[in-house]
Amino acid sequence: MPDATRVLLSCAVGFEDLVRGDLMEQYAVRSRQVGPGQVSAEQLPPVLNTMIDTVALPWDGNPADLRALVTPLVPDVLGFRVQAGDPVLREELVKTVVAATGWVNRPGDWQVNLDPERELVEIGPLAWAARFGRMRRLPATTPPAVAAGLVRLAKLKPGMTLLDPCGGVATIPIVDAIERPDGHAWSIDSDNAAVTDATANVADRDLTDRIDVRRGDATALELPDLSVDRVISDLPFGKKVGSNQENRVLYPAILREVERVLSVDGRVVLLTDDKRFFEQAVQRARGLKVVTQRVVRYNNVTPTAYVLRRSRKPRR
Structure with missing residues (x-):
């Protein structure tokens, strides 16, 4: 069962210890590494530094819980998508989420990405590009x-x-x-x-x-x-x-x-x-x-x- 009191922060693999060190030193936020490039923090820090790429929340797959889970971070969800390899599962989940939340399914313009396979809800407005702006890029550009x-x-x-x-x-x-x-x-x-x-x-x-x-x-x-x-x-x-x-x-x-x-x-x-x-x-x-x-x-x-x-x- 996912721990709904924590947030999952992603970073480049190899920098997890730096992210964890900054969380503790700057904000007294305890955390642990839970996978390559994945840091689970006890709470969302007041400021997300530039090493943090994405932010997600643990989710047990129940659409009825989504509003209470997401609203503190995204008060007005304008669009969501479901990230699932099985198209049948994806369509069924889209229908139940729309019915439970009233959100609009917008795969190309989403604020909330539901990943039932990893039991996560990714928060689009807290992704790197949303926080700091997109940059012009070339094929070999450093992320x-x-x-x-x-x-x-x-x-x-x-x-x-x-x-x-x-x-x-x-x-x-x-x-x-x-x-x-x-x-x-x-x-x-x-x-x-x-x-x-x-x-x-x-x-x-x-x-x-x-x-x-x-x-x-x-x-x-x-x-x-x-x-x-x-x-x-x-x-x-x-x-x-x-x-x-x-x-x-x-x-x-x-x-x-x-x-x-x-x-x-x-x-x-x-x-x-x-x-x-x-x-x-x-x-x-x-x-x-x-x-x-x-x-x-x-x-x-x-x-x-x-x-x-x-x-x-x-x-x-």
């Missing part, structure tokens, strides 16, 4: 909840500068701006389409004073030495973007530039699925070292997030 986990690993503080040298559509700097009260960021990418979408995403959120979007080369950054406090980037994996062969040259070149622009006590978080070439590049770079790493899973890929610090003082 916002994944970007949020990378930002969390970077331990940014107010006033710090941030660089994403493979910025794509500026997801990482935008997520940082949502969470952090002040600071400046650069989102740099060599692809014209990415720069166009990044510029639009930043402008849509009135963040043009906070985030500087540029077309540029991650291996030849137009930034001064020691000028960046944090570097966070989702590197080309060599699958949807680039190739493994290209990464043999690209990764060492990016690491050289990251070492050059990074402040003396800077911190770097880089995500890649091309782990062998990346680890070889770090070993050869010598100026940076991996201090921790964690495997992340999303969209059928399992990249590793590497956290790096300087291994030696920068040369003057």
Whole structure:
């Protein structure tokens, strides 16, 4: 029987402990991990941070309970859908829910998603895009909840500068701006389409004073030495973007530039699925070292997030 006093929060697989830690530290909300990318919390926190992707409530499948369950979070349900593989079950449940609640079945425009197989009610208005707005995307765009986990690993503080040298559509700097009260960021990418979408995403959120979007080369950054406090980037994996062969040259070149622009006590978080070439590049770079790493899973890929610090003082 589902525990109706709890809420189920989803995040990227690999960041569950960070979500749980923030819930306790910021709001004294106790929680437990109940599955990959699934955190069960004793209550809904006052604020849902950017690592949380979706919010759902346990449900025993009884349509008569839905109004009392959902109304505290969604007072006026304009539409619902039923997520069920069996079309007969889906149609029967739609009819009983309409009769019990008066809600309208709107599969393409829903606020409540009923999942009888997992015994869950997903709350649409609390999903990431509903809370923070949709962004223009490209095929290899970093999911916002994944970007949020990378930002969390970077331990940014107010006033710090941030660089994403493979910025794509500026997801990482935008997520940082949502969470952090002040600071400046650069989102740099060599692809014209990415720069166009990044510029639009930043402008849509009135963040043009906070985030500087540029077309540029991650291996030849137009930034001064020691000028960046944090570097966070989702590197080309060599699958949807680039190739493994290209990464043999690209990764060492990016690491050289990251070492050059990074402040003396800077911190770097880089995500890649091309782990062998990346680890070889770090070993050869010598100026940076991996201090921790964690495997992340999303969209059928399992990249590793590497956290790096300087291994030696920068040369003057």
